[in-house]
Amino acid sequence: MNQSPTAGQPSPIHPGLCARCVHARQVRSDRGSVFWRCALADRDPAFPRYPRLPVVDCRGFAPAPGGEPQPR
Numbered sequence: 753m754n755q756s757p758t759a760g761q762p763s764p765i766h767p768g769l770c771a772r773c774v775h776a777r778q779v780r781s782d783r784g785s786v787f788w789r790c791a792l793a794d795r796d797p798a799f800p801r802y803p804r805l806p807v808v809d810c811r812g813f814a815p816a817p818g819g820e821p822q823p824r
């Protein structure tokens with residue numbers, strides 16, 4: 753997976769699969785912008801730390817308990 757030119761930028765678009773993935777982390781900046789970070793990237797460089805959104809297909813996807821992303 754490659755990072756897009758806007759990877760890591762705040763985005764108003766829906767995160768797709770990341771919204772329901774156990775590996776997803778929502779990070780809020782000091783200015784209140786919300787970023788989606790992939791924690792799987794910490795141990796597998798094949799995954800982008802800040803995936804291009806929306807993620808519609810991902811081999812690392814694992815449903816989060818309750819379908820909610822984990823806290824930061």
Ligand code: SF4
Pocket residue numbers: 769770773774775776777789790791792799803807810811812813814
């Ligand atoms: S593993 Fe895939 S779906 Fe899960 S947070 Fe990372 S990029 Fe998003």
